[in-house]
Every structure is written in C-alpha cells, then in structure tokens.
Amino acid sequence: MTFIRPRNALDSLLAGIAGASRLEPARRDRAVAQAIAAHVARPELLEGRDCPCCPDQYVRHLLHSDPEGGYAVVALVWRPGQMSPVHAHRTWCAFGVHQGVLTETYYAPGEPPVPCETRLLAPGATGNGPADPRLIHRLANLSCRTAISIHCYGVAFDRFGAEVNEVFAA
Numbered sequence: 307m308t309f310i311r312p313r314n315a316l317d318s319l320l321a322g323i324a325g326a327s328r329l330e331p332a333r334r335d336r337a338v339a340q341a342i343a344a345h346v347a348r349p350e351l352l353e354g355r356d357c358p359c360c361p362d363q364y365v366r367h368l369l370h371s372d373p374e375g376g377y378a379v380v381a382l383v384w385r386p387g388q389m390s391p392v393h394a395h396r397t398w399c400a401f402g403v404h405q406g407v408l409t410e411t412y413y414a415p416g417e418p419p420v421p422c423e424t425r426l427l428a429p430g431a432t433g434n435g436p437a438d439p440r441l442i443h444r445l446a447n448l449s450c451r452t453a454i455s456i457h458c459y460g461v462a463f464d465r466f467g468a469e470v471n472e473v474f475a476a
C-alpha cells in the first residue's frame with residue numbers, strides 16, 4: 307500500500323507560488339497573491355521554522371528560493387512600531403499576513419510622496435503589484451503584538467538589496 311503524506315501548509319503555499327510564478331508576467335503578481343491567500347493564515351504555516359524578530363527593525367527570513375532564480379519567498383517579522391520605508395517595487399511582488407495586523411498606507415507620487423489611503427491587514431489579507439515606481443506604499447505594525455507576513459518578490463534572494471525596493475524619503 308502506498309501512503310502519500312499530505313503536504314504541510316508551507317509546502318502547499320510554496321507549490322501554489324511555484325505554479326503561479328510561471329504564468330505570463332502580467333498575471334503573475336495577482337496569481338501569486340491568490341496562492342499566498344490560500345494558506346497564509348494557517349496557524350501551523352511556520353511550524354518548525356525559526357523566525358525571530360529583531361529589536362532594531364523588521365527582519366526578513368528566507369523561506370524559499372526558486373532554483374531558477376525567478377523569485378524568492380520570505381517571512382517578515384515586525385515588532386510593534388516597526389515599519390518599512392516608503393517605497394515602490396522594482397519587481398513584481400505579492401504578500402499576505404500570517405499573524406497579527408499590519409497597516410498599509412498608499413502614497414500619491416510626489417516629492418515627497420503624499421499619503422492618500424490606509425488599510426488594516428488581518429491574517430489572510432494580501433496585497434500585490436507589478437514593478438511600478440508610481441505604486442508607492444509602506445507597511446507598518448502599529449499594533450501591540452508581533453506580526454508576521456509572507457512576501458514573494460520576482461528576483462533571486464541575493465538581489466533583494468538592489469532590485470526589490472525603490473525607497474523614497476517621506
């Protein structure tokens with residue numbers, strides 16, 4: 307008798323991302339967000355993974371690198387009060403909230419960019435977008451407990467520093 311072990315939550319999420327990431331570029335970010343949404347709120351998602359927070363700033367933990375270098379998946383851990391810079395993306399991206407609540411603020415382009423809309427993101431909420439210097443946002447943990455989000459960017463992990471965020475002074 308063959309016993310097929312069911313995929314765990316993280317494997318399921320990564321398999322969904324892998325499939326979505328092969329779609330044509332224009333559909334990729336939304337499809338990856340849908341793949342993230344299907345599993346991101348499962349409490350056991352990061353079971354067995356060590357994802358500590360950092361007292362100084364939010365921190366990224368690599369969960370998966372596409373062997374072909376097309377994308378990488380990270381967990382971001384946000385202590386209360388920690389936030390990203392105001393930024394746009396140089397690559398497509400998608401993310402979802404696993405634990406806690408994040409606040410996402412959108413900005414209208416300008417010097418400096420001007421905040422124009424805010425939304426609260428609870429577990430299961432997602433966001434996505436193409437590479438576009440006019441799509442400016444900031445994620446922040448304005449709550450009282452640690453938050454964790456899962457992000458996928460369309461470049462290899464070792465290129466994250468230069469090729470993911472276009473940061474604005476705000």
Ligand SMILES: [Fe+2]
Nearest residue numbers: 393394395443
């Ligand atoms: Fe972002």
